[in-house]
Amino acid sequence: MLGTNKAAILLIWALTVAAAFAVGRWTAPAGSDPARDESPENLAPAGGDPVRDESPKNLAAAIEAALGEPDVLDRAERIARLLQDLGPENVAEVVEVYDRMLNILGELAIRPFVAGWARFDPEAALRHTLRWPLRDKKELGAGTTLETWALHDPDAARRAYEQVIKKNPGLQEVLFFDLLTGWVYSDQEGVEDYISNAPPGVLNTAVSRVAAKTLRRGGIDALIRWVNSITGNDAYEDLFKKKAFQRGSRMVARWDHERAAAWAIENRDQRFASDGPRIVAEQWGMTDGPAALEWVRNYPDEEKQYEAAREAFRTWFESDRNGAADWLKSESLTAFHDPIIMYYAKEMGYSAPAEAVGWCERILNERRRLGCLKKMAAKWYRRDALAAETWLQQSPLDEEARRGVRAPPKPKQRQQQRRPN
Helix, strand or coil: CHHHHHHHHHHHHHHHHHHHHHCCCCCCCCCCCCCCCCCHHHHCCCCCCCCCCCCCCCHHHHHHHHHCCCCHHHHHHHHHHHHHHCCCCCHHHHHHHHHHHHHHCCHHHHHHHHHHHHHHCHHHHHHHHCCCCCHHHHHHHHHHHHHHHHHHCHHHHHHHHHHHHHHCHHHHHHHHHHHHHHHHHHCCCCHHHHHHCCCHHHHHHHHHHHHHHHHHHHHHHHHHHHHHHHHCCCCCCHHHHHHHHHHHHHHHHHHCHHHHHHHHHHCCCCHHHCCHHHHHHHHHHHHCHHHHHHHHHCCCCHHHHHHHHHHHHHHHHHHCHHHHHHHHHHCCCCHHHHHHHHHHHHHHCCCCHHHHHHHHCCCCCHHHHHHHHHHHHHHHHHHCHHHHHHHHHCCCCCHHHHHHHHCCCCCCCCCCCCCCC
């Protein structure tokens, strides 16, 4: 039981420590006495091993000792217990410990302390951590503060963030995502409006961050509701809707292929869901290629089948090369298989270009068939020019395409490095 408790503590610490510290004020265990002394009775109960006094008068000294605990689970447990007593009356002394040891402490040591501090004085925590000289520690400390602050008061945390990035623009992206994390876990409204105005380069990651936190907090139902609240809102631009559906459908497809497939079909006429079939097929193919391809085969929009079929086969082939190849060889080939054959021929071209040419010949679409033949024949020609030339003479390729097959590959141009003036 003790080992299980320790593992749980470390897991919560590593993934959601800011939220854990911020949900309510820790209280001392029933019957504990923070002022108890270190008498032999406390340190070595009869019939048992000596135990540490984890509520000493000098919290800073106890935390410093705990930070040196060699066992990671024991260290996590001790510090978590000690930080229950962190407050305005002793935070200054504890700050001195962390400042002195900053360069030798990692995330699992720093985040819990900063989150505990930010619960009762986020302004001071933010102000102080922004003065830390090490950039990675500064980002970690300020980000943890904003995440914890946003968990309680997203508006105040947002205002603080916007003031910080005016003076520290280099911290904008890192702190933005920590702000979003706390905001999502706060269950308060407004985060969608805020990220909808994010620059395109940041929007992808912002949507992914919020979608992931929503899924982790409430499961598939919560994530689908969140995405639908965006795609169904006329006030949001198409790009935001598309990014939300892309990220959401990919995450749902990893958890539940059939649920994601039904969601994609429900929205098949919507522009924001144009990538839905491809995304679902990609994720589904990783674990069940035949089922994914059967779903794509029956998808009601043939135009979207092409990329979806290729992606389902590609991810299946990457995880089970022989199984995917055997499936293709057993199929009665139709136009549905054209993108699958093109991918398979490309992969075969690296090791067996002659066989790849044979697969290209089975593509039904003429333009794609000729394009595939030209590329694979060129690979074949570089490996066995005599055999490739024999095939080329009777191939359906025109003379211009044949010259392209025979031509040696163009050398890659090296970028000239400019000498400094």
